[in-house]
Amino acid sequence: MAVFKLIPCLVLFALFSFDVGVAHPGFGFGWGSNGPSIGRTFSSGLFPQFYQFSCPQADEIVMTVLEKAIARNPRMAASLLRLHFHDCFVQGCDASILLDDSATIRSEKNAGPNKNSIKGFEVIDEIKAKLEQVCPQIVSCADILALAARGSTILSGGPSWELPLGRRDSTTASLNGANTNIPAPNSTIQNLLTMFQRKGLNQEDLVSLSGGHTIGVARCTTFKQRLYNQNGNNQPDETLERSYYYGLRSICPPTGGDNNISPLDLASPARFDNTYFKLILWGKGLLTSDQVLLTGNAGNIVELLNMGHDYSYSQPSKSEEYGGETADSIYSETEDLIRRDQAEIRYNYGEPVQYPPQPEALSKIACNRLQKELTEWQVNPPTGFRHKVNDNLQKWTIDVTGAPGTLYENETYQLQVEFPVNYPMEAPQAFFFPPGPLHPHIYSNGHICLDILYDSWSPAMTVSSVCISILSMLSSSPAKERPADNDRYVKNCKNGRSPKETRWWFHDDKV
Known part of the structure; x- marks a missing residue:
């Protein structure tokens, strides 16, 4: 009509x-x-x-x-x-x-x-x-x-x-x-x-x-x-x-x-x-x-x-x-x-800047898995986390709130989780939007040194697994400080290197 x-x-x-x-x-x-x-x-x-x-x-x-x-x-x-x-x-x-x-x-x-x-x-x-x-x-x-x-x-x-x-x-x-x-x-x-x-x-x-x-x-x-x-x-x-x-x-x-x-x-x-x-x-x-x-x-x-x-x-x-x-x-x-x-x-209607290419589409397995995780997340999200829903299933933006009684109590940070096309066979990429929390395992560019995001990832793990591990890492920190090699690492990442391109050495399980 x-x-x-x-x-x-x-x-x-x-x-x-x-x-x-x-x-x-x-x-x-x-x-x-x-x-x-x-x-x-x-x-x-x-x-x-x-x-x-x-x-x-x-x-x-x-x-x-x-x-x-x-x-x-x-x-x-x-x-x-x-x-x-x-x-x-x-x-x-x-x-x-x-x-x-x-x-x-x-x-x-x-x-x-x-x-x-x-x-x-x-x-x-x-x-x-x-x-x-x-x-x-x-x-x-x-x-x-x-x-x-x-x-x-x-x-x-x-x-x-x-x-x-x-x-x-x-x-x-x-x-x-x-x-x-x-x-x-x-x-x-x-x-x-x-x-x-x-x-x-x-x-x-x-x-x-x-x-x-x-x-x-x-x-x-x-x-x-x-x-x-x-x-x-x-x-x-x-x-x-x-x-x-x-x-x-x-x-x-x-x-x-x-x-x-x-x-x-x-x-x-x-x-x-x-x-x-x-x-x-x-x-x-x-x-x-x-x-x-x-x-x-x-x-x-x-x-x-x-x-x-x-x-x-x-x-x-x-x-x-x-x-x-x-x-x-x-x-x-x-x-x-x-x-x-x-x-x-x-840029100012002058010299053109090439726009970044669109990411490769998720596989059918990855789509089905993420749709299931998203549904479960909306019904029962992990305590201290809130998913900011958008049209992009491949990128989740999550608000992370520090647990009561910790150094990060009531502080809220934004975490981005990006999923590879073959998820869950490959780990997602997760990082904080700068400035992320001051933590010995979190760099000022938002990159996170956490083993389950790399060598210790298993297809049985989920987004919730990653979030709970990050919150546990924050909750157990004795001090608010950057990693000792923060400046050198961030400088080396200025060319756009992602955290997955880094060879991580996991030596401290206490925080």
Whole structure:
């Protein structure tokens, strides 16, 4: 039924003006209710917890920068939404819009829909700089654009949504693609439908994405023809509501004033809500590409507009009802979603950094064993341990709390356990996220000198066995101190050596 697809797409909006803010917050991602969906998979290969371990502060950093930027300039929210859309609608959400001209690149910034109008680069630069301080060369520029689009929606009073991450950055741009793929503000309904169909999008998606005009402004140059010469006959667009028409004439005179602006949503221009749809039904859509949704006589678009008009973001149960698989079905199978051949993260949009390869998949035996252990863990976890559930069965993050009466009482540390493809025939790799506990057998880089992780491992052992051994080791320690060879060992590991590449000498069973 159509009703299950329309409303949540209101946060996936497309802005067709050259001068207004809009975006599609992450083409090709799954949809869900607020918060992460445990165990959920996405056909695009993205997942919300992509930076859970490598840069858990990413979203917080993005939101902190956005709050200040939008407080300084409320129109920045719309600008960032538009920036993301103009990136995604060309060759996928690959941050190609951030690339400048070079000997091999013709920048998309110089395309007609973008030149002298696309904004928000300085905010993206600031976010990137903050992330590089905390998580150098980890978060892709494409994901920064997606996170900024979602954050801008939230800060404008709109809903949040589950945003799968893991996009890659392109090292190429398409000036021609930017000139031909971004819908114009004077588009007819057939132009819009054709352009969206080329992207694998339908009528429902068109209406939903157009809802991005709930915030932002447009320059007179993008709609002046509606006031004075809509059909080449020196007459206004007869679909314009009369009082709205006269109001726009006072803003945009017949000559001059091309850079004067008008809000896309005159009732609530800075708030992300459903007023945009009401205005279209009342003949108060600003751009031709807005009003033709009503006047274009295409399919069930008018019915969809009425559905948008009836929706309220203050009704969370209704939002959940409309959730379904909307976004996952919109744009998850197209070739230009993520350009995997450009599997890179750019540092300040310059020299590309090769992204680390994905780990080899677990064997069927390992998957079955880990699923069983995970189920048992959730029912009866070892005392002092809490598994932080995520979508990655191959990596567990566990909170370790020191036992009462020990040196580590009430202290909590994070332990990561990574499983080899042939688990349990081979021991898992376990280490603490720095700074780990001060202990004679735990190095400052988190590596643990514990025999059952290496020579003494047995396939009969489990994750619980490892955790209990670690807690026992902590509980029996007489002093909080690092191993005697800590500095030398950590220095030797700076090239990325894992603890399993170390030849351990187990000589002290007392702690």
